[in-house]
Amino acid sequence: MTSSGTATHGVTTGGFDKTPGWLDWYDGPATPAFRLPAGAVDAHCHVFGPGGEFPYAPERKYTPCDASAAQLFALRDHLGFDRNVIVQATCHGADNSALVDALRRSEGRARGVATVRRDVTAEQLAELHAAGVRGVRFNFVKRLVDRVPTDSLEEIVAKIAPLGWHVVIYFEAEDLPELYDFFSAIPTDLVVDHMGRPDVTKDVDGPEFGLFLRFMRENPNVWTKVTCPERLSVTGPRALDGERDAYTDVVPFARRVVELFPDRVLWGTDWPHPNLKDHMPDDGLLVDHIPHIATTPERQRQLLVDNPHRLYWPEGE
């Protein structure tokens, strides 16, 4: 532990010790073979701390390795992305200071998705908007958060809708049946993290993924991130050791969504990949997953450029 407040790879500062067994992000990623189109957006990534500067939330369920804005932007440049969408993670609770700091440092090249409580004020929302926040995240993954009552979430939606913001939802596939009606009633755009976390050992044409596809079909305001093959994959192969055709068991699921809803899909690295237990992917090789799920230049441009720009930079900056 250091008291300098400076993030060093593998270290969590400010008196915080990482969760035992924590896997740090991959240092020195490969240069992707896939050339990202101009203006490509990494539409799902996080900043963590540094803990010495931006303390982790008391109510957190895990303590990550620090992952600073400077380290995120270095990865952006190495991989060939133009912009980022930085998503507030539960280890920072509803304290969006690290996120806002990263957005301000990005010089307009990052937008944010924040976590707020029901008592958030119009002034606080205006400040977040000025920093570049364009959405709020509701997390329903039980290992990450205690459940927030839906009336409290409805109150938040009523406050953010006038700003033109959207809601990002994170849930497990097994919980969609219970949450389906609540989600369908949200009037803003809705972005589902990681395709609703399908169990990829099940049939892509089966009832579980079928329900998710029906959810998207019935609700034209619903978008999804075709992200996190490294989190969803059961059989790999892993994006490591030069493997540019990784996580083949996830490909049919992501490809199906891209084919059915090409103008409502987003892609992101999920750097620094919190809570992975099995391995940490090489982000350069993860980028090489993209052409396997978006198989033509047109689909790749929609996924990486047109769609995220429409949602996060609609004013065309």
Ligand SMILES: O=C(O)/C=C(\CC(=O)C(=O)O)C(=O)O
């Ligand atoms: O990076 C992700 O999307 C996934 C996470 C962490 C997370 O979302 C959070 O803490 O808010 C996970 O599955 O542990």
